[in-house]
Structure formats: C-alpha cells, structure tokens
Amino acid sequence: MRLELKKVVKQFGGLTAVNGVSFTIEGSQLVGLIGPNGAGKSTLTNLISGILKPTSGEIWFNGERIDGKPPYVIAARGIGRTFQVTRAFRRMTVLENLLTPGLAKFGNRKSRAQLEEEAMEILRFLTMDHLRWEYASNLSGGQQKLLELGRLLMMDPDLIILDEPFAGVHPKLQRTIYDYIKRVKARGKAIILISHDMESIFTLSERLLVLNFGTLIADGPPEEVKENPEVIEAYLGKDEEEDQFLPTAA
Amino acid sequence: MNTMRAYYDRYLPWALGIAFLFGLLVFPFYQRESPYWVYVGANALFYAILASSWALLAGYNGQFSFAHMAFMGLATYASGIVGREAGIWALNWSPALSIPFGVLVAGVVGLLIGYLCLRLRSTYLALFTIAFAEILRLVFKAEVDLTGGPNGLYLKTFNLPFLEGLTRYASTYAPMYYTMLAVFLFSLVVMYALVNSRYGIFFRAVREDEEAAAALGVHVVRVRILAFVVSSMIAGLAGAVFHHSPGIGIVVPDEMQIGRMSLVIAMAVIGGSNNLMAAAIGALFLHFALEWLQEIPMPDALMSWLQAHQATLEAWGFGLGEAGLKTNAWRMVAFGILLMVTLRFWRNGLVSPILERIMQARAKEEVARGRAAKAGKDLADVDKLVVDESPNEGGQ
C-alpha cells in the first residue's frame, strides 16, 4: 500500500480548505490526523476517496493517479472510508447494509450466501448479529457507527480512513472500535484515524499529521509532534481562554 | 413454534399468490356476459405494469421520474411509425417486428435520458422529466405526417389465433386481456429477477445515499442508468403491446399527458412504491374502482328517490344513468383525497404493509429454521462474545 499526496489544494469559492498538502503513507501504518475544527480533515478525506476533486495537486495510490476518478473506482482500488456524520442506508436492514459493499466488490466471485456468512461473522465481531434484520434507521447513533465500520470490513480495503469514529460513542462501544482498529491493523491494512479524542489518537497512532487552516504543520512520531511549538500554538491558541489541550502523557 | 402456525406462515404467501393468479386467469370467463369489464381488466393490467415499473425506478432507485408515460408513448409511436403502410418512412413492419423495435427505441432513449439525469436529484429530476415528456408529446402532436397529429396514429393490430378461439367461451376482449396478462407476468418476472439480484441491493443503496454507496464501491452510474433503461423498456413494452392489441389499434398523443402520468404515480404510491407487487395491485384495484365509480349501481328504491332529486344532483355535478349514480368528476376528487390520506398516514402505501406482513411471517420462520440448524456453531460464538439476544429478533 502506498498513498502519496502532492501539493493537494482544495478551494470552496474564496475559502482554501486544503492548502498544498503533501505526504506519503506506506505499508500498514496507523496514521493519526488531527487539527482544530475546520482545519480541513474531512475535506482531505473526501479528496482521497474521490467524493471531491482537488483544485490542484495530485493523489497517487499504488502507482496510479486517482484524483479525478469517481469514488466507486477509488473504492474498487482499495480505499475505504467512514463519514463523520454517519451515513447508513436507513431503509435497508443491517445485513443488507453490509452486503452492499460485499456484492459490489466480490459479487462476481462469491455467492450471496457466502457473503451473508461473512457479514454475519463481522456482525458477531461487532456484537451486532442480533440486529441483522433490523432497519438501519432503528439503530442508535453508536450502532450506526459500528455499522459503517462493518461495511468497510466487507469491502476489505487496503487503506481505511476513519473520520471521528469515537465521537458520541459510549466507552463500552469505544472498546469495540479500539478492537476493530487493532484487528484491521493486524490484517496488514493502513489506517488514517481522524479524532479529537487525544487519548486514543496518542495511544493508537504510530505517526501523526497535524492540519491547521488547511496546511500540514507537523508530520512525525506522536511524541515529537507533541513538542512542536506550532502545534501547541494551534491547539492552545494565543488566546488564554481556549480550553483545548494536549495530554501531558500518552 | 406451533407446527400449524409454521405451515400457515410458510404457505400463506404461496396460497395467496396462486389464488391471485387464478383470479386473473379466470376473470374473462367469469365476466363473459359483460365484455366491458374484461376490457377494463385489460386496461387495469396495462396500468399495473406501468405502476410497478415506475415503482422500480422511483421506489427502489429513488429516481422520481415523470417521463414514464412518455416512454410508454415513445415505444408505441416508434413501433406504429415503422408499421405504417403508406407515407414517408413507411416500412410496413408487422407488429411482431415493430413492437420489439419500439421497445428498443424506448431503451435507447431511456439510456440517454437516464444519463442526462445522472446529476439531478429529486425535484430537479422531476422537472427535467416533465419537460422531456411534454416536449415529446408536443412533437408527436405536431409531426402530423409521421404521427397523425392530435387525431392519433392508427396501428396494425396483431391477431393471435390461439387466443381468438377464446372469444367463443369468454368475452370478445379475451385476446387483449390475456395478452396484457402475459406481458404483466413477464414484466413482474423480469423485475423480480432484477431486484432479487445484487442490483436490487444496489438500487436501494443508491436511493438511500448515493455518495456513501459510491464510496463503498457501488458503480452508481451503471446502477442509475440500468434502472432507467429497464423501467423505460417495460413501460414501452406495455404501451406498444396494449395499443397494438385487437380492440385498440390507435394511439393519441394526449395519452402521454402529465395528468395520466400523475395517475400512474398515484396508483403506485397508494399501493406502495417500495414494493413492485403492491404498486401493481394498487393500480389494478384503483383502475377498477375508478371505472366502477363512473356509474355506481343503485337499488331501484334508491334510484326513484334520486330521480326525484335529479336537478339538485346535477347542480352538484352528479348525474343519473340507467340504474346508477354517475359521479363524473367527483370520482377523481375521491381518488385525490385517498392519495392525500395515504401520503399523510400510510407513507408505505396501503397494499405494501399487508404484503410485507405476509412475507415477514415467512422470513421469521426461515430465520428460526436457520438458527436451529446452526445452533451448535452459534453457541460456540456466544461464549466468546456475550451477545445479548434482544426481543426484537427477526423484526423489521
């Protein structure tokens, strides 16, 4: 797996949401992506997954240029992502939600029964198998987050981008998501993890990218990034009243 | 589970399905004294095909098109034009050739319109398809040399010898009725094969959230265009066959009016547009109801009372027939109110929840059997995962 961004820029009218971002991710790294609200994290996710097209710059994945390609082509190449605001297929059952990516990717090779079997295994892992016939609209917010993670496992991508998987999730479910991330990583997948939950970001990531106003201001091991004065300023701000902080210990 | 109950749940859908099919098959014999109602039956089947194929496009795939009747008309006109004996472009094709040609034309134009609609959502798609439908209707109205203009285009009717024999035992409209029944069953088989394939899941995923579906690898362009082409071709098939059948033999541009289209949409919505069969049953039922309401049969006693108040009735827009009350425009008012009530209180339609309940009983039973078979495996997993088996198991 190799993802490379070269000077990627995204403008919305006069607003530059992503401003010349370049980085490379290789192998099965777990990369944390942090930054204040509005820094451009979700926009970057949309650019990589093809939902948005960059204004300029290039995105390469496994030796192929993917910017400008439609999202379903990029998904087929092996990039999967979740959405910050969950987007379950509400009037479809949990099982059908999982079958969608399974059939899209493996529909030619695997039978429906086989894919259902795999979906059930994933649902058991996510402790949701009792909900398989339930319409997704009947799930709680946290369960919908798990459902999105389950759909990603079905499509079996090489790179997974998780946009705020812990937001609004009960600690018990958070454990399941932790286990999920570890399991995905154990399978040799690369992960980009976006989160405002500093504790999980610092425990899980091997490398940290920091965005501020669309610009990449730091890229390196978490311990190093934590000491970076620009990052401290972006998080603490010059304003003393700002109450966001970096944890002192990971 | 009680065995009687299990048998009941498992075989009920089959029993009802067979009874329904049987009813459709014997209807012309049952009504052999009144050919009019057999003619109404053939029309009802025509609307049932249109409503269910519209449900495929709008209910399953979320493309709320107003061009469905236009595709019906397009296929009919295309096959009618190549079937003409004289005039420009007269090819004199027989219906056996011209009808498939018309269906193909509907498919090709459906591909084009489906492609142009790709980036359009809900309201914009509706407006776009309204514009297309109206343009097509006006073109057919204006191109008098080719289409016969507002007076309509005369079509060669087909004769099916093996059905002609039935006119002796059933009604004169039996050949037309059975042809439409065959097209109806054929369309349902094709559409059910499609919605039960993986494309059925993709249709609904795209309807629910196109971007999320694309991000999961669903080829949204192919899915949307496929829905458009298939439903347009089925509408075209219904139109071309219906208008070429013995008993019709003409098509007029005003059949493609938005008003007619709205009628099809209302039928599908009242039946339930999330379910092909519900939309079809809704259309069958409503078409019969609308015909019946034209002149509601009245007992003699009531009839004489009504005759005494004829002037008042007529002032209110009603009328009196031989043995019944003519509702004139009021039947459409009743229909409109039914549509409004359905939309307000039964968003899934009136027929669809009933069908779903019948089918769900079967699904539950299948789940129970599946779990019993896999009990050994499941128990092993339960130890590991401590799954809480909530009471909503199997519910939808």
Ligand SMILES: Nc1ncnc2c1ncn2[C@@H]1O[C@H](COP(=O)(O)OP(=O)(O)OP(=O)(O)O)[C@@H](O)[C@H]1O
């Ligand atoms: N579709 C859009 N049209 C216009 N502006 C947009 C659009 N999407 C994002 N933006 C703007 O781009 C900037 C970056 O937004 P983005 O959602 O990427 O931030 P984020 O880092 O994900 O923030 P958060 O932590 O709050 O999720 C914001 O100023 C936002 O208003």
Ligand SMILES: [Mg+2]
């Ligand atoms: Mg965001």
